[in-house]
Amino acid sequence: MDFIIASLIVIATVAAMEWVAWASHKYIMHGFGWAWHRDHHEPHDNMLEKNDLYAIVGAAMSISMFIWGSPMMMGASAWWPATWIGLGILFYGIIYTLVHDGLVHQRYFRWVPKSGYAKRLVQAHKLHHATVGKEGGVSFGFVLAGDPAKLKAELKRQREDGVAKIRESAQI
Template sequence: MSSLAAILIVLASVAGMEFVAWASHKYIMHGFGWAWHRDHHEPHDRLLEKNDLYAVFGAGISIAMFAVGSPLVMANRAWEPGTWIGLGVLVYGIIYTLIHDGLVHQRYFRWVPKRGYAKRLVQAHKLHHATIGKEGGVSFGFVVARNPAVLKRELRAQRAKGIAVLRDAVEER
């Protein structure tokens, strides 16, 4: 496999993981997987959350893809793109950890962006946390952030339809 093909597979995997993360956040974490995700939406002073189990699951996917691409593990049946997909999933996991856990939730460092895309990411995810419970909500992605003004309108529309229960602070934002 050429170096260019490997790089393109890694980049496509990173980009594809944002869709996978969005869909799993919206339909699994805010659906049947709410038991693991709930504590992420509730105040606490613990270092770890049950929600962190989703990161362990993502790491397992990356490791499995590395194994599929490894001739040491798969002998004569190795599928080389698996290595590069595994690397893309790993890169996305690092980006997720730095942006979501680090920047947005400030679990690893303290920095509040004042402008630009970093500020938009923080605002969009704060609006995601503006609902109480698993119903409704906006901004389920982790790296792609839509306009916060549009997200606020969507939240208000959800509240008006009885889909979402909003925290009081949303009206002040």
């Protein structure tokens, strides 16, 4: 029974992390944290980006949960679910790295999906990068991707309303 509860905590944490990532991306990275995120939206030849500092923040969240859940570190004040939450955050970080950095931005491998959900993820994130600057935009999640046709329509509306400036090279 303990294994089932621990597994459910890990799965729930992975699912919750997509919401945390979406909110962080929309309100922090495209808000007061733009200084770290800007280079991710600009062309460059660097292997690393300031934006990669956000991965360190995620790792710190996971490590903090492992420490909080460790009786060796926390003694009697250890909270056992924290270990499983830390594992869920770690798993989400691995998924994020493979999907966002690997598949979408092709930092680790080259594969352009021709169909299916992987293609939808790539299209949605390309539409996210269609805007210039931090204002406006669509598709702030990393693993869940909206319908590209609806995202294009939203970008067109944002452009018409003056909310977002769209890159000339973007095909919307």
